Amino acid sequence: GAVVSQHPSRVICKSGTSVKIECRSLDFQATTMFWYRQFPKQSLMLMATSNEGSKATYEQGVEKDKFLINHASLTLSTLTVTSAHPEDSSFYICSASALAGKSDTQYFGPGTRLTVL
Amino acid sequence: GENVEQHPSTLSVQEGDSAVIKCTYSDSASNYFPWYKQELGKGPQLIIDIRSNVGEKKDQRIAVTLNKTAKHFSLHITETQPEDSAVYFCAATFIHKLSFGAGTTVTVRA
Numbered sequence: 001g002a003v004v005s006q007h008p009s010r011v012i013c014k015s016g017t018s019v020k021i022e023c024r025s026l027d028f029q030a031t032t033m034f035w036y037r038q039f040p041k042q043s044l045m046l047m048a049t050s051n052e053g054s055k056a057t058y059e060q061g062v063e064k065d066k067f068l069i070n071h072a073s074l075t076l077s078t079l080t081v082t083s084a085h086p087e088d089s090s091f092y093i094c095s096a097s098a099l100a101g102k103s104d105t106q107y108f109g110p111g112t113r114l115t116v117l
Numbered sequence: 118g119e120n121v122e123q124h125p126s127t128l129s130v131q132e133g134d135s136a137v138i139k140c141t142y143s144d145s146a147s148n149y150f151p152w153y154k155q156e157l158g159k160g161p162q163l164i165i166d167i168r169s170n171v172g173e174k175k176d177q178r179i180a181v182t183l184n185k186t187a188k189h190f191s192l193h194i195t196e197t198q199p200e201d202s203a204v205y206f207c208a209a210t211f212i213h214k215l216s217f218g219a220g221t222t223v224t225v226r227a
Contacts (some may be wrong), residue, residue, distance in 0.1 A: 108161045
């Protein structure tokens with residue numbers, strides 16, 4: 001149980017284009033979904049927290065107009081990187097917390113490798 | 118906010134030996150401490166967690182201990198196997214947000 005999927009697993013795009021990443025909880029309903037960014041050989045850095053049906057809460061230093069988050073249902077959240085630039089190249093990982101039970105337990109997706117040329 | 122420090126940054130052990138990773142946290146209000154294993158190119162996988170009302174928890178070859186007074190917690194892996202080689206992250210939760218340690222790269226030598 002507690003499976004989280006992400007799509008796509010890898011994406012390469014040109015500078016200036018937008019990229020959408022989907023995060024789905026497959027076998028549970030997620031009250032809250034989180035988006036992280038991870039640079040090579042570094043830890044995970046929280047970008048934003050999203051609750052179904054409400055606006056995402058962004059961490060300090062994360063541009064909300066550049067990283068658009070939509071949490072349309074209890075099983076789906078999307079992250080759109082708008083006008084991507086090479087410095088946005090990174091490993092983006094989402095996680096989800098279950099609706100019932102221990103809500104602070106986060107289950108992570110497999111990640112999306114974004115490369116901006 | 119919460120600050121989590123993790124040591125060592127790298128750990129090499131002989132197959133069959135034990136591995137220990139230690140973390141400290143700063144916020145006494147933190148009450149949930151998960152450990153994640155991340156293999157290259159993959160997302161973190163929850164391997165064990167502990168809550169602040171418990172001092173120790175074990176799951177087969179993996180155990181975690183928590184000292185709330187000293188604000189530190191540790192991961193213990195016994196009888197290590199090559200498939201235990203990965204990066205391990207500790208984390209602490211404050212207001213449902215995870216703060217991660219810097220990670221420990223564990224290499225199990227055959």
